[in-house]
Amino acid sequence: MTITQLYYVLAVAENQNFTKAAEKCFVTQPTLSMQIQKLEDQLEVQIFDRSKKPIELTDVGKKIVNQARNIVNESYRIQDIVDQQKGFIGGEFRLGIIPTIMPTLLPMFLKTFIKKHPKVKLKIEELTTEEIIARIKDGHLDAAIAATPLEDENIKERVLYFEPFVSYIPNGHRLHTNNKIDITDLDVDDMLLLEDGHCFRDGVLNLCKAFKDHVDDKFQLESGSIETLIKLSNEGLGMTLLPYLHTLDIKSTESKNLHYFNEPTPAREVSIIYHKSELKMQIIEALQDVISGIIRGAIAFQNVQIVSPLPK
Amino acid sequence: MTITQLYYVLAVAENQNFTKAAEKCFVTQPTLSMQIQKLEDQLEVQIFDRSKKPIELTDVGKKIVNQARNIVNESYRIQDIVDQQKGFIGGEFRLGIIPTIMPTLLPMFLKTFIKKHPKVKLKIEELTTEEIIARIKDGHLDAAIAATPLEDENIKERVLYFEPFVSYIPNGHRLHTNNKIDITDLDVDDMLLLEDGHCFRDGVLNLCKAFKDHVDDKFQLESGSIETLIKLSNEGLGMTLLPYLHTLDIKSTESKNLHYFNEPTPAREVSIIYHKSELKMQIIEALQDVISGIIRGAIAFQNVQIVSPLPK
DNA sequence: CATATCGATAAGTTTTATTGATGGTTTTTA
DNA sequence: TAAAAACCATCAATAAAACTTATCGATATG
Numbered sequence: 053m054t055i056t057q058l059y060y061v062l063a064v065a066e067n068q069n070f071t072k073a074a075e076k077c078f079v080t081q082p083t084l085s086m087q088i089q090k091l092e093d094q095l096e097v098q099i100f101d102r103s104k105k106p107i108e109l110t111d112v113g114k115k116i117v118n119q120a121r122n123i124v125n126e127s128y129r130i131q132d133i134v135d136q137q138k139g140f141i142g143g144e145f146r147l148g149i150i151p152t153i154m155p156t157l158l159p160m161f162l163k164t165f166i167k168k169h170p171k172v173k174l175k176i177e178e179l180t181t182e183e184i185i186a187r188i189k190d191g192h193l194d195a196a197i198a199a200t201p202l203e204d205e206n207i208k209e210r211v212l213y214f215e216p217f218v219s220y221i222p223n224g225h226r227l228h229t230n231n232k233i234d235i236t237d238l239d240v241d242d243m244l245l246l247e248d249g250h251c252f253r254d255g256v257l258n259l260c261k262a263f264k265d266h267v268d269d270k271f272q273l274e275s276g277s278i279e280t281l282i283k284l285s286n287e288g289l290g291m292t293l294l295p296y297l298h299t300l301d302i303k304s305t306e307s308k309n310l311h312y313f314n315e316p317t318p319a320r321e322v323s324i325i326y327h328k329s330e331l332k333m334q335i336i337e338a339l340q341d342v343i344s345g346i347i348r349g350a351i352a353f354q355n356v357q358i359v360s361p362l363p364k
Numbered sequence: 365m366t367i368t369q370l371y372y373v374l375a376v377a378e379n380q381n382f383t384k385a386a387e388k389c390f391v392t393q394p395t396l397s398m399q400i401q402k403l404e405d406q407l408e409v410q411i412f413d414r415s416k417k418p419i420e421l422t423d424v425g426k427k428i429v430n431q432a433r434n435i436v437n438e439s440y441r442i443q444d445i446v447d448q449q450k451g452f453i454g455g456e457f458r459l460g461i462i463p464t465i466m467p468t469l470l471p472m473f474l475k476t477f478i479k480k481h482p483k484v485k486l487k488i489e490e491l492t493t494e495e496i497i498a499r500i501k502d503g504h505l506d507a508a509i510a511a512t513p514l515e516d517e518n519i520k521e522r523v524l525y526f527e528p529f530v531s532y533i534p535n536g537h538r539l540h541t542n543n544k545i546d547i548t549d550l551d552v553d554d555m556l557l558l559e560d561g562h563c564f565r566d567g568v569l570n571l572c573k574a575f576k577d578h579v580d581d582k583f584q585l586e587s588g589s590i591e592t593l594i595k596l597s598n599e600g601l602g603m604t605l606l607p608y609l610h611t612l613d614i615k616s617t618e619s620k621n622l623h624y625f626n627e628p629t630p631a632r633e634v635s636i637i638y639h640k641s642e643l644k645m646q647i648i649e650a651l652q653d654v655i656s657g658i659i660r661g662a663i664a665f666q667n668v669q670i671v672s673p674l675p676k
Numbered sequence: 677c678a679t680a681t682c683g684a685t686a687a688g689t690t691t692t693a694t695t696g697a698t699g700g701t702t703t704t705t706a
Numbered sequence: 707t708a709a710a711a712a713c714c715a716t717c718a719a720t721a722a723a724a725c726t727t728a729t730c731g732a733t734a735t736g
Contacts, residue, residue: 053439054366056693070714083694085715090692097446102714105702112449119442126435127365130428134409137424368724382683395725397684414683417734 055127057091058120060084061099065117068106125191125329132331142171145335148184148196149176152252152278153322156297157197157343160350165342172335181251181361188325194332195339199251199361200323208330209323210340213347214356216319217259218299219311220282221291233311235259235318244281244292251361252278252320256293259318259359282306295320296351319356367439369403370432372396373411377429378502380418437503441643448646454483457647460496460508461488464564464590465634468609469509469655472662477654484647493563493673500637506644507651511563511673512635520642521635522652525659526668528631529571530611531623532594533603545623547571547630556593556604563673564590564632568605571630571671594618607632608663631668 063073064084074081092099099113109117135143149158158176166174179187179196187193189206200209219233227237240260246253275281281292286306294302296319299310324343326336375385376396386393404411411425421429447455461470470488478486491499493514499505501518512521531545539549552572558565587593593604598618606614608631611622636655638648 053442054368056366058442069712071712079693080695081714082696082716087693089715095443095446097449105713107714112446115445115449116442119438119445123435123438123442126431126438130365130370130431130435131407133427133431134407134424137409137427383681391724392726393683394685394727399724401684417682419683 053091053094055124057087059124060087061091061117061120062124064088064100064107065109065113068108070107121191125331129329129331132333136334139334140171141169141334141338142173143332143335144173144175145332146175146177146192146194147339148179148187148193148198150181150184150196150198150251151178151276152246152250152295152298153197153199154178156295156300157322160297161339161343161346164346165339168342169335169338172338180249182249184325188327191327195324195326195336197322197324197343199255199320200325201321201358201360202325203362206328207325208328209325210336211321211323212340212343213322213351214319214353214358215322215351216296216317216353216356217256217293217313217359218296219291219313220285220294220299220306220309221311222285222288222309224288225291227291227311228309230311232314234314242290244275244284244290246278246281247276250276251363252295254363255320255359255361258362259293285309296353300350315355316357317353317355318359319353320361321358365403365406367436369399371436372399373403373429373432374436376400376412376419377421377425380420382419433503437641437643441641444643444645447644451646452483453481453646453650454485455644455647456485456487457644458487458489458504458506459651460491460499460505460510462493462496462508462510462563463490463588464558464562464607464610465509465511466490468607468612469634472609473651473655473658476658477651480654481647481650484650492561494561496637500639503639507636507638507648509634509636509655511567511632512637513633513670513672514637514674518640519637520640521637522648523633523635524652524655525634525663526631526665526670527634527663528608528629528665528668529568529605529625529671530608531603531625532597532606532611532618532621533623534597534600534621536600537603539603539623540621542623544626546626554602556587556596556602558590558593559588562588563675564607566675567632567671567673569675570673571605597621608665612662627667628669629665629667630671631665632673633670 060073060077060083063077064070067073067076070084071081074084077084088099095116097112098110099116101108101110101113135141162174166172177193181198181202184193184196184198185202185204185207188196197212200211202209219227221228221233225242227233230237238260240257243256243260245256275284278294278298282294282302284290285292294310299307302310324336324340326333372385372389372395375389376382379385379388382396383393386396389396400411407428409424410422411428413420413422413425447453474486478484489505491508493510496505496508496510497514497516497519500508509524512523514521531539533540533545537554539545542549550572552569555568555572557568587596590606590610594606594614596602597604606622611619614622636648636652638645
């Protein structure tokens with residue numbers, strides 16, 4: 053049994069296809085066929101059920117894949133140990149970021165980070181929290197920036213900052229004349245929300261539900277981007293909530309619609325999250341340092357109340 | 365990086381010698397030299413400091429060895445998964461047993477076990493608790509039978525039975541006329557003990573110390589075997605304590621010297637212990653079944669008080 | 677100072693991994 | 707439903723690697 057064989061098994065399991073898996077591994081399909089057969093012969097067990105189309109894992113196969121992933125990931129840690137020892141910060145690093153953080157945070161730190169750590173090849177992907185969790189667990193992401201706490205025992209979190217919610221209330225809205233907004237003023241029924249799957253949507257819902265048990269989805273107008281949310285709101289379709297960083301680059305004509313909350317200000321906790329195995333921890337810490345340093349100048353709220361990003 | 369290379373690193377680290385390590389791996393010394401060099405080149409770090417005699421691990425080397433052990437052990441688990449799936453109970457199994465359990469317990473279950481599970485190649489070694497713990501942790505033992513609880517977070521325990529202590533009190537001893545013995549009657553100073561390193565010695569000391577803080581080693585007459593202990597006791601050198609199973613095959617002339625304890629009878633807890641990774645769990649469970657079944661007929665004490673086997 | 681120990685190195689051999697070509701099934705498409 | 711495409715297995719050839727024997731040089735030993 054070799055690490056390479058296990059790696060091939062993982063590739064086939066993920067792609068459910070020998071040919072595609074072979075491409076990803078930069079070898080030809082017969083190589084995978086033969087190596088996986090060899091492993092199956094050695095173990096005297098079928099890992100894949102080749103009669104099914106697309107190919108499927110057998111029951112043992114599933115267990116073997118889990119263990120194989122384990123071994124392959126642990127093997128990466130050896131280079132990690134060496135890098136750590138040498139203080140080397142470099143190599144490929146795959147970072148996920150949720151959509152409502154990506155456009156505001158990324159421009160703030162990216163330039164600084166690549167300047168400070170030029171050997172790191174950052175691969176950044178915009179993903180939902182759910183996708184992020186899955187990919188951190190299966191090793192396709194090294195870390196991610198998301199709203200926390202996530203309460204997942206396989207994932208560790210390091211808080212980067214707290215980002216307050218700010219109300220965006222268009223002209224003509226019942227709350228438009230209020231200077232400061234209180235959480236108790238909120239009503240889900242005239243609130244514009246992001247579409248399902250965004251944790252910022254869940255955060256807002258959690259905030260509102262605190263005062264209303266049942267949410268009536270009579271008025272289902274949801275968007276995938278916060279920009280759209282603001283425009284819809286301008287059309288008089290309701291108020292909405294924005295993460296604080298989004299309010300920094302809002303048009304001046306619209307900024308008069310911003311209303312801050314009474315303290316304790318509802319806020320989301322934004323963290324860098326990573327697998328508990330702590331692979332590539334030097335790079336994670338480097339990211340944390342850069343981002344925390346930059347945010348320190350941008351957000352200075354004190355009395356905040358964290359809103360959970362988890363649905364229900 | 366290959367599992368084989370990691371295995372070679374482990375062998376050299378353990379033997380502190382390329383030539384010996386090569387023998388254990390059933391390859392020649394140049395193979396080890398080359399493969400380890402290749403790994404070091406790939407990682408761009410020295411794992412061994414070859415200038416020291418005997419050879420030493422570098423600082424990174426130590427960390428790499430730990431991780432390598434991890435990976436190599438996890439790789440064994442793949443065959444384990446297959447065996448478990450197939451219900452296959454077989455292969456090499458290295459079992460450690462402490463000296464005071466070995467001679468009485470082994471004959472009781474060995475024949476039954478190998479008859480029931482003929483495919484298991486048992487390799488049994490007599491080792492002290494300390495040695496057992498080290499070897500379970502480094503993977504040189506699959507399981508062991510020892511007195512518990514050990515309070516080691518890397519080691520799991522499954523209780524097999526409770527074995528009461530029985531007093532052996534020769535003619536002429538102050539306690540010889542007592543029918544039943546009480547714990548409070550014991551005095552370390554006229555008690556014959558096994559030599560240092562035996563947990564049965566520590567168990568007895570714990571039992572006595574419960575009533576006496578300081579143990580004066582004025583009378584240091586200690587033996588490595590319980591047989592010798594009995595003979596020394598017969599010579600009038602003091603009383604001693606025996607594990608119950610040892611009293612079953614004692615000569616009839618000597619059995620009159622046996623005195624049981626008042627309830628709650630002091631006893632040791634005997635368990636099968638294994639690494640928390642639960643490798644070869646099928647065989648461990650098979651052993652547990654056989655031994656528990658056999659002991660059920662042999663020991664039937666009810667009200668026991670467990671004595672810790674740990675020193676101090 | 678001769679000798680033994682021990683790891684590195686070199687050259688040659690065996691084993692293993694990989695490739696390109698191809699064949700047999702199954703699935704998809706026209 | 708026949709043709710095409712997709713897909714994995716197999717084969718023979720080759721490239722790569724792991725391993726062996728022989729030997730060297732450095733260090734320790736008697």
